[in-house]
Each structure stands twice: as C-alpha cells, then as structure tokens.
Amino acid sequence: MPDWKHPPRLFIPGPVKVSDDVLQQLARPTLGHRTQEYMQLHGETVQLLKRMLFTDQHVFLSTSSGSGIWEAAIRNCVAPEETVLCTCCGAFSDKWAEVVTLCGREADVLEVAWGQAITPELLDEKLAAGNYAAVTLVYNETSTGLANPVYAISEMMKAKHPDVLVFVDSVSAMVGLPLHFDDLGWDVTFASVQKAFAIPPGLAVAAVSNRALEKSLSVPQRGYYFNFELWAKNAAKDQTLVTPNIPHIMALHYQCSKLIDEGMERVWKRHGEMAQYVRHWAGEKFSIFCDARYPSDTLTTIRNVMGIDVAKTIAAVREKHGTLFSDGYGKLKQETFRIAHMGDITLGELEELLGWIDEEIG
Numbered sequence: 001m002p003d004w005k006h007p008p009r010l011f012i013p014g015p016v017k018v019s020d021d022v023l024q025q026l027a028r029p030t031l032g033h034r035t036q037e038y039m040q041l042h043g044e045t046v047q048l049l050k051r052m053l054f055t056d057q058h059v060f061l062s063t064s065s066g067s068g069i070w071e072a073a074i075r076n077c078v079a080p081e082e083t084v085l086c087t088c089c090g091a092f093s094d095k096w097a098e099v100v101t102l103c104g105r106e107a108d109v110l111e112v113a114w115g116q117a118i119t120p121e122l123l124d125e126k127l128a129a130g131n132y133a134a135v136t137l138v139y140n141e142t143s144t145g146l147a148n149p150v151y152a153i154s155e156m157m158k159a160k161h162p163d164v165l166v167f168v169d170s171v172s173a174m175v176g177l178p179l180h181f182d183d184l185g186w187d188v189t190f191a192s193v194q195k196a197f198a199i200p201p202g203l204a205v206a207a208v209s210n211r212a213l214e215k216s217l218s219v220p221q222r223g224y225y226f227n228f229e230l231w232a233k234n235a236a237k238d239q240t241l242v243t244p245n246i247p248h249i250m251a252l253h254y255q256c257s258k259l260i261d262e263g264m265e266r267v268w269k270r271h272g273e274m275a276q277y278v279r280h281w282a283g284e285k286f287s288i289f290c291d292a293r294y295p296s297d298t299l300t301t302i303r304n305v306m307g308i309d310v311a312k313t314i315a316a317v318r319e320k321h322g323t324l325f326s327d328g329y330g331k332l333k334q335e336t337f338r339i340a341h342m343g344d345i346t347l348g349e350l351e352e353l354l355g356w357i358d359e360e361i362g
C-alpha cells in the first residue's frame with residue numbers, strides 16, 4: 001500500500017530525491033519577509049544564482065512552479081496584437097504553445113516529431129518567413145529526454161533575428177546543463193526547484209533580461225502576481241512582491257552555495273558522467289528514444305524495444321527496493337520509460353537502480 005509518510009526514493013524526472021541535509025534547511029525558523037534577515041537571505045541567494053547562470057541582469061524568485069513563468073514571459077513581454085513562434089518537440093513545448101494561446105496571444109508553431117530537435121536552420125527559416133515578437137523554446141524536453149542545441153540556436157538568433165525575444169524553458173536543464181544567460185542573449189529563462197536543484201517543489205527561479213523588463217513596461221494588462229515590473233521593484237530591495245516561500249529559499253541558498261563551491265563546470269561534468277552511464281546501459285539493452293545527437297544529461301528516455309512490462313518492472317523495483325523510476329510521459333507512456341540523473345542523485349545510486357532493473361528484466 002502506498003504510504004505518503006514513507007515514500008520511495010525518487011529517480012523520476014522531478015521531483016527528484018532530496019538529501020536529508022537539504023530537508024533540514026526547510027525546517028529552519030521562519031523569517032519575516034520584510035526584515036533585514038530576509039533581505040540578507042534573498043540578496044545572497046540571488047547573487048549565488050547570478051554566478052550560476054552567468055548573468056548580471058535580473059534574477060527573480062517566484063513562489064510558484066516553473067509553469068508560472070511560461071505565463072509570465074508571455075503576459076509581460078508580448079503585446080496582445082503580437083505573435084509568438086512556439087517551437088514544439090514534445091509534451092512540455094506543446095503545453096507552452098497552449099499557454100500562449102490561453103494568455104490570448106497569437107501562437108504560430110514550428111513543430112518537429114517527438115524525439116527530434118529544433119535546429120538553428122529550421123528556426124531561422126520559419127522566423128524569416130513571418131513577423132514574430134518572441135520565440136519559445138524548451139531547453140530540455142523532459143518527455144523525450146532531448147536537449148535542444150540551444151547554444152547554436154542562440155548564435156543564429158543573435159546573428160539573424162536579434163530583435164526577436166528568446167524565452168527558454170530550462171525547467172529540467174538549469175544546474176544540470178550549461179547555461180550562460182547573458183552570452184546566450186536570452187530574455188527569459190526559468191526552472192522549478194524540484195528538478196536539478198534537488199529541492200522539494202514550490203519555488204521557481206527566473207532570469208529576465210533588461211530588454212525584456214523594458215519591453216514589459218509597454219505591455220498592457222500584465223496582471224499582478226507575475227508582474228516583472230513589480231518583481232523588479234521589490235528585487236531592488238532584496239524582497240519579493242508577495243510573501244515568498246521562505247523555507248524553500250533557505251534550501252535554495254544552501255544548494256546554490258554547494259554548487260558554487262563545486263564549480264559549475266564540474267557540476268555539468270558530473271551530470272554528463274551520470275548520463276553517459278545510463279545511456280550506455282540503455283544502449284546495450286534498449287535504445288535511446290531521442291535523436292542520438294541530442295541526448296539530455298539530466299534524464300534519459302528509453303525506448304522499450306525489449307517489450308518489457310514497464311508498469312510491472314517499476315512496481316517490482318519500488319516494492320523490493322523502495323525506489324521509483326518513471327514510465328513514459330503522455331503518449332509515450334507505454335513505449336518508453338525514464339530515468340532521472342540530476343541533482344543530488346549519485347552514480348553509485350544509478351548503478352544500484354540499473355542493477356535492480358536488470359534483475360527484473362532478466
């Protein structure tokens with residue numbers, strides 16, 4: 001019987017396993033959110049994040065999950081009469097396109113098959129043929145386990161479409177994959193902390209460019225809770241617009257300090273090594289779902305070519321070892337399964353997990 005008080009160790013692609021030392025941060029005495037203590041916590045956390053994201057522009061903390069920033073980017077930075085080009089290559093990029101429409105903006109779609117990447121060439125061609133205020137892109141498609149070639153895309157954008165705003169969902173990429181916000185020339189990017197930050201869900205981190213903030217000032221009806229202008233006014237005082245999720249910010253401060261001490265190059269290398277290990281295992285028995293040129297370093301989506309009973313295997317590993325990995329997402333539920341290798345998950349734990357899966361599939 002499931003028991004929420006004794007959950008399995010999580011190797012699903014978010015929320016991921018949270019270490020005990022991080023959980024302890026969430027139990028610290030709380031602070032008043034307009035006090036000097038909070039301002040110190042906020043200011044230090046944002047400075048750490050700026051170093052991790054290689055930016056001198058705005059970094060905001062949002063008491064929401066990452067999806068809130070899908071909406072914030074559109075409502076703040078795209079005028080009602082403007083059109084957004086939404087690149088779609090899996091469940092989450094599809095969803096963002098839907099959110100654009102739900103926000104009342106015109107969405108045009110550049111779509112490739114699930115498992116394929118958005119390439120600079122495809123994007124360039126589509127942008128050249130239309131008139132777009134912004135483009136949406138998912139860095140790491142958590143459904144297909146594909147990391148889009150965002151560095152090459154950004155070079156193309158800067159060279160050929162410098163006036164188009166670039167919004168990038170880094171929900172399952174940030175921390176695990178390189179992200180040099182200012183050099184990439186992005187305008188909005190964001191993550192939920194339950195992914196590679198390895199914190200329980202309930203907070204999002206967003207980087208916003210100066211030009212995105214400036215553009216937002218001319219956009220009508222931006223709402224209140226996700227209003228970048230109001231966020232920036234409060235951030236200037238090391239505060240947030242509304243009462244934030246302070247325990248999560250304490251945990252974020254703790255995790256960011258550890259990551260900065262480790263060094264981002266080493267953090268990305270660590271994720272790369274875990275990914276290599278899982279991909280090697282997957283390649284011997286199954287195959288990788290996505291185009292092999294663009295595999296993600298934070299999770300692997302494995303094509304079930306052996307025809308194993310995925311649900312039964314997941315249940316057996318959970319039952320015997322108190323450990324949970326994931327089935328496929330959405331329409332890939334039966335066809336694939338997914339293993340996360342991000343955050344505080346270790347290579348040793350992955351070896352253990354893959355060994356247990358081996359025992360089940362024979």
Ligand SMILES: Cc1ncc(COP(=O)(O)O)c(C=O)c1O
Nearest residue numbers: 065066067092142169171172192
């Ligand atoms: C790429 C991507 N974008 C957005 C989301 C939505 O994140 P949240 O549920 O934290 O808002 C997810 C969740 O897995 C995701 O993987």
